[in-house]
Each structure stands twice: as structure tokens, then as C-alpha cells.
Amino acid sequence: MNVVTEQPANAETPLQLQRGVITPNELFFMRNRFSFPQIDTSTWRLEIGGEVERTVSLTYRELLSMPSRSLTVTLECAGNGRTGMNPPAEGEPWQYGAASTAEWTGVPLAFVLEGVGLSEGVTEIVAEGHDGGHVSDARGEEPFARSLPVPKAFHPDTLLAYAMNGEPLPDEHGAPVRLIVPGWYGMASVKWLKRIHAIRGHFDGYFQVDRYVFVEPGDGGLHRPVTEIAVRSIITTPHDGATAHLGNHLVRGLAWSGAAPVESVEVSVDGGQTWQPALWTSEPSRYAWRAWEFRWDATTPGPVILASRARDAAGNTQPETITWNELGYGNNAIQRVAVQVGGEV
Numbered sequence: 001m002n003v004v005t006e007q008p009a010n011a012e013t014p015l016q017l018q019r020g021v022i023t024p025n026e027l028f029f030m031r032n033r034f035s036f037p038q039i040d041t042s043t044w045r046l047e048i049g050g051e052v053e054r055t056v057s058l059t060y061r062e063l064l065s066m067p068s069r070s071l072t073v074t075l076e077c078a079g080n081g082r083t084g085m086n087p088p089a090e091g092e093p094w095q096y097g098a099a100s101t102a103e104w105t106g107v108p109l110a111f112v113l114e115g116v117g118l119s120e121g122v123t124e125i126v127a128e129g130h131d132g133g134h135v136s137d138a139r140g141e142e143p144f145a146r147s148l149p150v151p152k153a154f155h156p157d158t159l160l161a162y163a164m165n166g167e168p169l170p171d172e173h174g175a176p177v178r179l180i181v182p183g184w185y186g187m188a189s190v191k192w193l194k195r196i197h198a199i200r201g202h203f204d205g206y207f208q209v210d211r212y213v214f215v216e217p218g219d220g221g222l223h224r225p226v227t228e229i230a231v232r233s234i235i236t237t238p239h240d241g242a243t244a245h246l247g248n249h250l251v252r253g254l255a256w257s258g259a260a261p262v263e264s265v266e267v268s269v270d271g272g273q274t275w276q277p278a279l280w281t282s283e284p285s286r287y288a289w290r291a292w293e294f295r296w297d298a299t300t301p302g303p304v305i306l307a308s309r310a311r312d313a314a315g316n317t318q319p320e321t322i323t324w325n326e327l328g329y330g331n332n333a334i335q336r337v338a339v340q341v342g343g344e345v
Ligand SMILES: Nc1nc2c(c(=O)[nH]1)N[C@H]1C(S)=C(S)[C@@H](COP(=O)(O)O)O[C@H]1N2
Pocket: 028, 029, 030, 031, 032, 033, 034, 075, 076, 077, 078, 128, 129, 130, 131, 144, 172, 173, 174, 185, 186, 187, 188, 189, 190, 191, 192
């Protein structure tokens, strides 16, 4: 892993080790606000309460006995690509490896919410993790907690996940149970679940309103919340700064979008002046990235800038540059990979 910070543990998936669609658990990127808790599964309980008809407290065994489903989902940190922002933005200096893909298995959150029955007027479902600590001088201590609007919480693909690539969730990825909110940036997928509660009105926790919002010049203090993953593609080979021999190469990469399935990827071998279509090498998927490749014939020695640009079925494409925002979220601008061509075949 490419370590970003040791404590708390934050690390990227090395792009050159990401082969195919699935990321092995031990290479899956890690994003932790606090040092991660280690929870005893045998005594763990998930409390589901707040504005509900009857509060329940679920054990791990009870959850495992409920109807489950498996979905292949790409998680991407909203700060992925932050180092590409100009001027630099506040936050962890993520390059392009704060995104990974796993097959998640769990119980639809809707199944559990239907079991408790929401009171009238409930608008959001808050998910709280076991981790927490000092967040700011104004706020003091808070747990990691996030809310979902009721329709997203009831979406059949929003899961209380207990398995990752067919194995129990590893501690660092939220054991024993985490949320998986497909199509949304990673902050929504709350790890180490402790409590789910239904509320009327808007949740105003630190990680809801002070973080994971686009703080943009001229927004007058009305910050848009970070939600759906913006369309993006990355080049996994060659890597930035690589040298390439004259002749034929396969440029490989991945493409995804939270809004709609990705439809096409184009590649440029001249720094973005001209574009040609890449070919898919993995199946279409609603929530997972797709792998692609592009045959590149390096004909002249010297520096080359490679770039890729994805488009999704909703018509979104990657911009040259994004509107700068203070916390450095959602930078899906076209990535540029510098390669030095030279030498013999
Ligand atoms: N409880 C809790 N859940 C959390 C976080 C956290 O710090 N604590 N980080 C969030 C963020 S910002 C991201 S990007 C994803 C990362 O999930 P991963 O570490 O399994 O890759 O978890 C989310 N869920």
C-alpha cells in the first residue's frame, strides 16, 4: 500500500497492483478519521431506534439470518485526486489510489428499517460508527456519523454489509458491519456501525455539515453536500514518470461513475489534443468500475502526455479542471500521465 498517514491509518491502493476489477482486501484503500476500533463480534449489537415504532437491538447472528444480497461496488474517497488541485486544497494528500472495488454482501438497510417502522415525518436515517474523538475546538468530541435521506436509506442496494470479497469484513474496513452506499463517495459508507437512528429534520453532525461539503468561492455559506461519485477514469499502466520503449504498448485503466453506468472512455497520447476510443475489457456494472485498454504505438522518442476521459450514460464527462473547492473534494478532472519514450524495442 502507499501509506498517506500511519496514525490514523490512511493508505492508497498502488495503481500498478490493481489488476482487473476486484481489489484484493489487503490492497483495498483505507480511509480512517480516527484510530480504528476492534470490536468483539459476539457481543456486538446494532441499535435501530430514534423516531421509530419499536426500537430493536440486532446481534451479528440475527443479521446473518436475514435476506442478503451481494453487489460489486467501487468505493472512492471524495478526496481522491486532491493533489491534482490547483491551488492545493486542505486535507489528506491523496493521489489517484483512494478508490478500490469489492464484492460486498449484506442485508438491505430497508429490510431492517421496515422491521422497526418509521414514525411519521422522518426525513433522514443517521448511521453512527464506534469511532470518534476530538473534531474541532467548536465541536469537541464527536463520533463518525452520517445521515442518508430516507429514499437513499430505503434503496434496495444500500446494504448493512458484513462480508467483503467473500470474507468477514476486516477490522480496518469496518468489522463486524458497515454501510455500503453504492454510487456515493466513501464517506457515506459508515464503518463499525453502532447505531442507526431515524430523525425528523436534518442531521447536523460535524462529518455531515462541516466536512464532505463543497466549500466554493461565492457559495455564500450554502455548501452543497458531497453525494454521488463524479464520472472518472484513471490510467493504471503505464505509471506517471515511466519510461517506454519505441513501439507497441497497451495503456490500461479503469472508469466509473456514481450517476449512471460508464459508456465510453477515450485516450489521448498527445496531451489532450486528439482523442481515440479505448476498448472495454470487463463487463458492464451498475456500481463497479470497468477495465479498459488502448493500443498505443509510440513512434517518436521524447516526452509524451497520456490522458483518459470517460463519459457516463447520463451524459457526464470529465472536465479539464474542476471548480476549485476549499476541502478538495470531487476532483474528477482528466488525469495526465507523463511518459518518456526512448530506447530500443
Ligand atoms: N466509522 C467510520 N466510517 C467511515 C470512515 C471513518 O473514518 N469512520 N471513513 C469514511 C470515508 S471518508 C471513506 S472514503 C470510507 C473508506 O472506506 P475504506 O477504509 O474501507 O476504504 O469509509 C468511510 N466510513
